[in-house]
Amino acid sequence: MKDVIIIGAGVCGCAIADALGEYGCNVAVVERASDVACGATKANSGIVHGGFDATAGTLKAKFNALGNPMFDELSKQLDFPFRRNGAYVLAFDRAGIDGLEALLERGRANGIKDLERVDGDTVRLRNPHVSKSVTAALYCPSSGIVSPYEMTIALAERANMRGAEFIFNTGVTAISRRGSVMTVDCTGGKSYAARMVINCAGVHADEVAAAAGVHDFTIRGRRGEYYLLDKTQSYLTDATLFQLPTSLGKGVLVAPTVHGNVLVGPTALDTDDKDGVATTAAGLEEAMSKGRLSVPSISARSAITQFVGVRAHCDKDDFIIGMSSLQGFYNVAGIESPGLTSAPAIARYVAAEVAAYLSLKRKTDFITVRKGIPCFAAMSDEERAELIASDSRYGKIVCRCECVTEGEIIDSIMRPLGARDIDGVKRRTRAGMGRCQSGFCSPTVIQLIADTLGVPVQSVTKCGAGSYAVTGRI
Amino acid sequence: MINCESRSVVVIGGGPAGLSAAIAAFDAGAKDVLVLERDTRLGGILNQCIHNGFGLTLFKSELTGPEYAARLIDMASERGIECRLNTTVVSVAPDKTITCVSEEGVFSITADAIVLTCGCRERPRGAIGIAGARCAGVYTAGTAQKLVNIMGYMAGRECVILGSGDIGLIMARRMTLQGAKVRAVLEIMPRASGLMRNVVQCLNDYDIPLMTSHTVVDVLSQGGRVSGVVAAKVDNDMRPIAGSEFLLPCDTLLLSVGLIPETELAREAGIGLHRVTGGAEVDDTLMSNIDGIFCAGNMLHVHDLADYACLESEVAGKRAAEYAINGGVTRGAFTSVECGDGIRYAVPMKILSSGSGSITFTARPSAEYALGRICIEADGEEIYSKREAGIRPATMLRYVLNSAQSDKLRSASRICIKVRE
Ligand SMILES: Cc1cc2nc3c(=O)[nH]c(=O)nc-3n(C[C@H](O)[C@H](O)[C@H](O)COP(=O)(O)OP(=O)(O)OC[C@H]3O[C@@H](n4cnc5c(N)ncnc54)[C@H](O)[C@@H]3O)c2cc1C
Numbered sequence: 001m002k003d004v005i006i007i008g009a010g011v012c013g014c015a016i017a018d019a020l021g022e023y024g025c026n027v028a029v030v031e032r033a034s035d036v037a038c039g040a041t042k043a044n045s046g047i048v049h050g051g052f053d054a055t056a057g058t059l060k061a062k063f064n065a066l067g068n069p070m071f072d073e074l075s076k077q078l079d080f081p082f083r084r085n086g087a088y089v090l091a092f093d094r095a096g097i098d099g100l101e102a103l104l105e106r107g108r109a110n111g112i113k114d115l116e117r118v119d120g121d122t123v124r125l126r127n128p129h130v131s132k133s134v135t136a137a138l139y140c141p142s143s144g145i146v147s148p149y150e151m152t153i154a155l156a157e158r159a160n161m162r163g164a165e166f167i168f169n170t171g172v173t174a175i176s177r178r179g180s181v182m183t184v185d186c187t188g189g190k191s192y193a194a195r196m197v198i199n200c201a202g203v204h205a206d207e208v209a210a211a212a213g214v215h216d217f218t219i220r221g222r223r224g225e226y227y228l229l230d231k232t233q234s235y236l237t238d239a240t241l242f243q244l245p246t247s248l249g250k251g252v253l254v255a256p257t258v259h260g261n262v263l264v265g266p267t268a269l270d271t272d273d274k275d276g277v278a279t280t281a282a283g284l285e286e287a288m289s290k291g292r293l294s295v296p297s298i299s300a301r302s303a304i305t306q307f308v309g310v311r312a313h314c315d316k317d318d319f320i321i322g323m324s325s326l327q328g329f330y331n332v333a334g335i336e337s338p339g340l341t342s343a344p345a346i347a348r349y350v351a352a353e354v355a356a357y358l359s360l361k362r363k364t365d366f367i368t369v370r371k372g373i374p375c376f377a378a379m380s381d382e383e384r385a386e387l388i389a390s391d392s393r394y395g396k397i398v399c400r401c402e403c404v405t406e407g408e409i410i411d412s413i414m415r416p417l418g419a420r421d422i423d424g425v426k427r428r429t430r431a432g433m434g435r436c437q438s439g440f441c442s443p444t445v446i447q448l449i450a451d452t453l454g455v456p457v458q459s460v461t462k463c464g465a466g467s468y469a470v471t472g473r474i
Numbered sequence: 475m476i477n478c479e480s481r482s483v484v485v486i487g488g489g490p491a492g493l494s495a496a497i498a499a500f501d502a503g504a505k506d507v508l509v510l511e512r513d514t515r516l517g518g519i520l521n522q523c524i525h526n527g528f529g530l531t532l533f534k535s536e537l538t539g540p541e542y543a544a545r546l547i548d549m550a551s552e553r554g555i556e557c558r559l560n561t562t563v564v565s566v567a568p569d570k571t572i573t574c575v576s577e578e579g580v581f582s583i584t585a586d587a588i589v590l591t592c593g594c595r596e597r598p599r600g601a602i603g604i605a606g607a608r609c610a611g612v613y614t615a616g617t618a619q620k621l622v623n624i625m626g627y628m629a630g631r632e633c634v635i636l637g638s639g640d641i642g643l644i645m646a647r648r649m650t651l652q653g654a655k656v657r658a659v660l661e662i663m664p665r666a667s668g669l670m671r672n673v674v675q676c677l678n679d680y681d682i683p684l685m686t687s688h689t690v691v692d693v694l695s696q697g698g699r700v701s702g703v704v705a706a707k708v709d710n711d712m713r714p715i716a717g718s719e720f721l722l723p724c725d726t727l728l729l730s731v732g733l734i735p736e737t738e739l740a741r742e743a744g745i746g747l748h749r750v751t752g753g754a755e756v757d758d759t760l761m762s763n764i765d766g767i768f769c770a771g772n773m774l775h776v777h778d779l780a781d782y783a784c785l786e787s788e789v790a791g792k793r794a795a796e797y798a799i800n801g802g803v804t805r806g807a808f809t810s811v812e813c814g815d816g817i818r819y820a821v822p823m824k825i826l827s828s829g830s831g832s833i834t835f836t837a838r839p840s841a842e843y844a845l846g847r848i849c850i851e852a853d854g855e856e857i858y859s860k861r862e863a864g865i866r867p868a869t870m871l872r873y874v875l876n877s878a879q880s881d882k883l884r885s886a887s888r889i890c891i892k893v894r895e
Pocket residue numbers: 007008009010011012013030031032033036037038039040041042043044045046047048049170171172173200201202203204205208223224266309310311312335336337338339340341342
């Protein structure tokens with residue numbers, strides 16, 4: 001029997017599994033997808049929010065303020081890309097200037113001290129491609145950017161090093177309690193027992209709660225569509241550029257990614273299809289035209305891909321964190337933005353609560369450092385030569401756009417919780433993330449996955465069950 | 475780092491263009507020519523083009539891609555030209571220092587002259603923003619060609635092909651011959667963008683419908699793989715016409731929606747790129763704005779025939795050898811080539827006043843003409859003209875001017891190439 005079963009291997013599930021490792025807690029994470037970070041965690045803006053936006057007194061405000069400062073140390077320990085690039089909230093008219101004032105007040109109430117009011121010319125002086133129609137902005141230097149899936153993979157790997165077990169391709173269908181034992185029934189007839197269950201099922205958290213007989217909240221899917229622009233466009237902005245919401249609706253952001261691309265989006269549209277991540281012409285058009293209000297020179301012509309993330313919007317309009325009406329069934333639900341930013345702080349809080357409930361003591365020695373896959377692209381010639389001397393497979397460049405080597409790809413498959421499909425390799429190594437979008441490297445990546453796992457090429461998938469790369473032999 | 479070799483001419487890319495450049499450089503007197511190729515074999519994209527139709531101009535016979543590559547490889551090896559495989563060039567500096575990576579380590583090579591022949595790449599789904607499911611089963615035609623012809627796996631069983639570029643047309647036939655069903659080739663333009671002969675031999679001969687003025691507006695998926703695409707007719711502005719949508723069930727969408735010169739190395743070296751071709755901007759010696767760095771083949775502009783890419787590269791190879799042997803050239807004044815009516819772009823983009831010998835022009839028409847006359851003018855005077863039937867954007871035009879005509883261009887202060895009806 002496990003101490004804790006966590007349902008869902010998004011950033012919340014993985015961060016909590018990791019934090020519980022500090023208590024020597026015996027954890028299993030059950031995930032219906034084939035990999036970690038396959039839900040909202042892989043498709044979002046990747047902003048480590050400053051914390052001025054959430055309404056004071058909410059859990060969103062609390063955990064955002066606590067989470068943001070944790071990223072410097074966490075990213076170093078776990079070896080994932082993070083950078084404080086600063087953010088501007090742009091106002092476009094006089095009414096907007098009042099709106100910025102209100103935002104500043106809210107930020108102060110949330111304990112965010114480093115906010116600065118700047119006029120339009122100052123914004124443009126610092127960010128020359130920002131639109132002339134921007135009248136003023138609120139600047140938040142502590143806002144950052146992170147690679148959300150690399151962060152989550154890192155958290156999962158350290159959780160795994162600390163003893164957490166990950167069970168993929170397994171969906172939870174029912175949760176029940178008998179005496180002090182929780183039973184989690186899953187697809188494929190599998191069943192697991194634990195003393196406690198934590199619901200981190202993202203956009204499906206209400207359904208998972210319902211499967212435990214807990215019906216006190218509902219989650220609505222809210223789609224956000226994005227454009228991702230080529231690295232050649234990185235000159236457009238180094239800061240994150242938000243738009244102040246207006247009577248015309250919520251704006252979109254234009255922001256750099258930690259890897260030097262530019263992100264434009266997200267739109268916001270409620271949906272009944274919680275797993276629907278297909279892009280739409282109308283949504284993409286809206287993202288681009290709204291993005292142009294901030295930076296008029298962005299263009300769909302420099303796009304390399306488009307994607308959709310689905311927010312887990314809760315009818316309570318705040319995070320739900322705590323033991324549910326069913327003793328032993330703990331919810332971490334409705335974790336929409338700033339959920340990524342908040343996740344490390346949520347995890348710390350939840351782990352302490354769980355430890356108290358299960359009477360576990362915090363250990364004094366636990367693994368803190370997780371080393372990522374060596375990143376050939378970021379190395380100097382000397383470092384590259386040394387790496388190749390250690391293993392010649394690092395001398396074979398497979399993905400030419402992002403300069404990813406065979407050694408890195410094999411590492412991504414071989415390491416604990418390694419990649420099992422093409423997208424898993426891509427999220428871990430960036431092979432296929434460049435401007436040709438895997439046109440050149442995908443046949444090689446498919447072959448490497450098959451060879452390394454010892455499976456036929458025909459069984460290699462893009463992203464889990466059914467998504468076969470090829471349909472058979474010629 | 476294992477330092478630092480020095481070479482007279484280094485050719486980056488061992489496809490047909492690179493091999494031709496290397497051979498020409500050798501024949502022009504450069505004796506320590508080196509070809510760097512990232513793949514495990516020479517020949518570039520020809521290796522996966524197992525269909526025939528190559529070499530009609532250059533070898534006067536109809537060859538498959540691998541046969542064509544073999545001829546060039548033999549010619550290079552007869553000359554003892556060194557070709558280093560499995561070697562990826564990661565940077566080219568303006569001082570002509572090349573850094574490359576292989577299983578042996580990181581190497582740097584300094585060259586007296588460099589020819590960039592890195593080829594081109596396919597435009598992916600994201601670049602044209604096809605909306606819909608983000609599932610397995612969407613490939614560029616060239617990727618599918620590699621899966622089928624090199625690896626021996628079916629990219630799909632029921633295909634729709636978007637775009638009528640040559641690789642798309644070739645793959646329509648290839649997939650059909652392998653037992654797949656190709657439902658249709660959709661082309662957003664009112665006409666096919668590939669060669670006429672490919673439309674006939676790859677689509678018409680196999681009863682594969684070519685639907686011009688059509689595009690894909692949505693991709694549907696089931697169980698992680700494509701289950702169909704929604705196609706629609708487009709209006710004159712290439713916008714989908716509401717109400718014209720229809721479903722084409724399929725498990726695979728292949729894209730043949732354009733090729734783009736591969737310019738990452740060039741850009742890093744500071745080479746100026748051309749707005750229309752996306753490739754390097756070059757003078758009539760095919761030298762870029764960086765002294766001693768020449769460009770040719772699909773890296774310069776996308777060709778429709780390997781033969782023309784090779785002929786172009788021969789010029790670059792020869793000029794690179796001259797540059798290396800003479801210890802550089804002084805480039806004086808130049809005149810830009812203007813593209814007049816009916817011409818989308820022309821290579822070279824600049825004519826040096828200091829040069830000598832014959833100049834070759836290649837040009838891409840911007841419109842269709844049943845009958846037209848291509849004119850090259852110097853200061854308003856027509857110095858070259860040729861009647862052409864069936865001028866169309868899919869077919870590149872190529873003209874070799876004689877020395878006298880070329881010299882007239884060199885002394886002109888305005889040069890223009892245009893189509894007259
Ligand atoms: C468009 C968009 C933009 C955002 N931008 C930001 C931002 O810039 N900054 C920020 O801080 N936050 C942002 N967020 C919020 C952030 O992405 C989320 O808060 C965070 O990723 C939530 O993580 P999670 O682990 O709760 O959910 P998820 O990542 O969705 O993980 C839930 C997991 O549960 C699994 N699961 C579901 N049901 C079951 C079941 N029955 N059995 C087993 N497994 C199950 C799913 O497969 C999934 O892997 C954004 C979100 C979106 C959608």
